[in-house]
Amino acid sequence: MNNVNNIAENFGTLYHPKSALVFYETAGTETDMYVEHFDMDSNGTPINAHPLTVKEANILAKALQTDEEKSTAFLKPKGILPTNILHINPSEKGTVLWYTKAQQRKLYFVNGLGIPNGKAQVPPMLWFANKNSLSVFALANDRRPTEKTLLHYAPFFNIYEKGNVCMGTVSIDIKNSASVEEFIQAWKHYFFNSYFSHSLCENVTRKNIVTLWKDLINTDKPFPKEVLKKNNKTLKNLL
Template sequence: MNHTNDITENFGTLYYPKSALVFYETIGTDTATYVEHFDMDKNGNPINAHPLTVREANVLAKSLQTDDEKNQAFLKPKGILPTNVLHINPNAEKGTVLWYTKAQQRQLYFVNSLEIPNGKAQVPPMLWLADKNSLTVFALANNRRPMAKTLLHHAPFFNIYEKGNVCMGTVSIDIKNSASVEEFIQAWEDYFFNSYFSHSLSANLTKKNIVTLWKSLVNTDKPFPTEVLKTNNKTLKHLL
């Protein structure tokens, strides 16, 4: 016997048809267009056919304009451009932001197998490059605003490949098309620091054993020892 399972509870957000537009056009050289508006009943069947009214057309136009404005708002600052932003490509699909952060204290999380306690620690100055789907990070030798010729260092963290690209694992990345540059930066920094560091993807990121390094820093007030950073023979100019 065949058994039917109800899987509707596994669906995501359901959208129900509310109305429909049908466009009619005459045949010939001088074509004319007529638009008819239909309401939908609870079963999704078109009812109450009538010519599209001015009010209905205005509601539709406003909806389309709002979506367009959201796309145009991508990576625009809320006010004055933050001083830590170095470069922006505001393309809605392939947009990127390049920014830096000074040395700071952050809450860090580690998987149990590393035997490093979760806690706050000082992290080095960092350079960040991100688009809507991926993140690349580097370390900097000091807090000064980096220039095109500033030498980059490997970021001394787990989950990072030698080229600086970050393995986000199972983290669900959701950067909105309407995200301002401030929201974009905040989202990526939160994704990075609020996820669990789990494994080393390169043995050449620091001059000191990376596990020993973070064990010595977590839950202390020790400044990050920038002397353990290793250069990667690239400058900021390589990212532009």
């Protein structure tokens, strides 16, 4: 006989029944309803039947309200809307468009590129994302962009010609209850804390992209904006 393995440790979170509600309704055209509350014993058997009390009803209502609030909280700001946010579509499949100024970031590269990990200056960027995907572009300066602002190819690896980012094996997990601030922070974390590995589009910069980052990494050199290439799109094309 084969040995029986205990696989309980491989299960996910186990929930135990604590109580149950039974709804009774009278027959006829003018119906009336009655709700009975049951506790559960350690075996999951209903015990201690009694009419649903006001206190129990309030606890249930509060729990349901909390779940509803979470489902409608997606992309709501925690306070005053940050000035770098340009557009929000707060639907279930909502999107956010925002920009960041030139800044120093820690960057990670796979060994095959021959570029050490380290800090470097990155150009101003335009970000466009929903819960599952991200597109990024470079900007010519730190000014707040408008609909007419010309976009440039983002000078990074792992990015397709249209600007969409290949996240590889990165597990994207953005909650339905994420505020717009949490949403933006999550995408910046996913982008800058994953490893740049390969170029998906030729000639996205006016200088060899490997040489570019070798020259910038672990230095205080400002990003050379003259290497950016326009992609014949404006911000309005993303709206």
